[in-house]
Amino acid sequence: MQEIRVELAKTLKDKPVDESKLGFGQVFTDYMFVMEYTAGQGWHDPVIKPYGPISISPAAMCLHYGQEVFEGMKAYRADDGRVLLFRPEENFKRLNRSNKRMCIPPIDEELALCSLKKLVDLDRDWIPKAKDSSLYIRPFIIATEGKLGVKSSDSYLFIILLSPSGPYYASGLDPVKIYVESSYVRAVRGGTGEAKTGGNYASALIAQEEAHEQDYAQVLWLDGVERKYIEEVGAMNIFFVIDGEVVTPALNGSILPGITRKSTIELLQSWGQKVSERRISIQEIADAYDAGKLTECFGTGTAAVISPVGELKWQDKVMPIGGGQIGAISQKLYDTLTGIQWGRLDGPAGWSVDIDA
């Protein structure tokens, strides 16, 4: 494995005094990890260096043709002082799947994890102590070749940023209101929906802004072909509890394969809870609601963990769910996942990774 060079900062920044005001992804630590890719040479010169602006060509392909991928994960401070990551190998595996779709050369997943541990270790004093706060980790890759012909770049930067963050939703576990999007489409089979790439997020901004204007937190995306089947929320995957069964849309190529989604399914199965991944139409959800069988709805994601949905709106139909309370299954999932993440509970083997181990 390549040696990871460390370039120490001359001075360290002041850490946030009031952790309750961290917000999400707004404050960055003292260091970042950077590795370059050059055609012919491959990925080279991994370095941890002081966090700061990057200098790139104004013709860099990421700025014009969106050749970029990212990941999101967290480091958690356990009560006993350990610093834990949650299934980080899954994130680097997914990063490489995104790379493949976006024609970006694969990274060495072992080197990436090793670099991440070293980076978090150096910045460990930045990991917040407040409840539900953690160190958000943002690995990303951007195309840097400064040429305007449309093609895959010959050079890239792989960077990891760290950001001490509070809960993704300021309202925490309060149920959020979600709006079923009927005009815009996030992704379609054959497109990039299952890759974690910039374009998917850029295309979703307009729908998100329109949802906010109507006082909804996010939109629920339907499939791009028939506009009938539920896909995801954009920042989260979505689950429903119908008549005692947990259901979530099956991965179909246009849905992001969430790691919290996967963990949720695995936990439910380990509890003997019936859980199905299948195609779900929005009409089925409306029918279940009308029949009084839709008892819970929640989103899953690294940023929000488990986010109860308290209201779904589809066209003119408003469907309040759970009476403003978090449901029993959602609560148990939240307690279990966060328990494992913060090291209060033992999870399945390999889920919790101690950066010092």
Add this chain to the structure above:
Amino acid sequence: MQEIRVELAKTLKDKPVDESKLGFGQVFTDYMFVMEYTAGQGWHDPVIKPYGPISISPAAMCLHYGQEVFEGMKAYRADDGRVLLFRPEENFKRLNRSNKRMCIPPIDEELALCSLKKLVDLDRDWIPKAKDSSLYIRPFIIATEGKLGVKSSDSYLFIILLSPSGPYYASGLDPVKIYVESSYVRAVRGGTGEAKTGGNYASALIAQEEAHEQDYAQVLWLDGVERKYIEEVGAMNIFFVIDGEVVTPALNGSILPGITRKSTIELLQSWGQKVSERRISIQEIADAYDAGKLTECFGTGTAAVISPVGELKWQDKVMPIGGGQIGAISQKLYDTLTGIQWGRLDGPAGWSVDIDA
């Protein structure tokens, strides 16, 4: 209108000696135009300054969420020494339409054109003299706010780059081979297909690479819903001549509204040539081919102007068109468009814009 400040370079770069080796979008001039946007303040401080790397936050939203748009246009050197732009107002109008879809604040189109003229004037010695060579112009806007929450950025950069360039296809007017893409999808109604934004290009790279491996220049995209109807080529719009009628896919929300496309339709109409914008299935093209009625096929785009298509491949069906020669309509369009662009012919009022006028 805001004053455009000019920051002169201390030294100028050497200009390319051999214009036949320029390629496309690989060499940049001495200057670039830069203007910043800050929420609350709007677009401010337009400046022409020496071309060079830009410094941005590694958390800049364009690097993570693809909030970015661009345009492509050219400056042409006429035989009499005039420097001409081709319908530049159309590009800035389209940039603002892309901005709207991507939640980017609109630019002042008049200021943009004025800035562009001033920039081209300062770099006018960079405009190549070789036949079919021109100064490629790349206006683009990137989201620069350094925060990781998914939302529209609060700050942007609007930049214009200039690049002396040869023909987009090295083979020039030689007919290109195009492959009908059956697996990947570029865009879908409700998505961002009609915006000139990075994600559309990033998602297309993988299909383009697979086409190159099969010795095809580009792919022809079908619609994302039924995968039956022809959309565009990605770098070009597409036209067919069937039984004496020119047809091109109607703009449907997922096709880029090309300015060369629009100009082509307007020219054909002015010649009394029957031309239709409508839905065209790939089956219709195959049927016309089988019936011997498909006499020409060509792409239109700023970079390639008119690019004859000499072969279409759809699944196992290979359809050679025009016997390796450019067709009469394609040739007349090419001669007329390039004639107007280089100032050898008079075009409709307003098509040709002298930067000194």
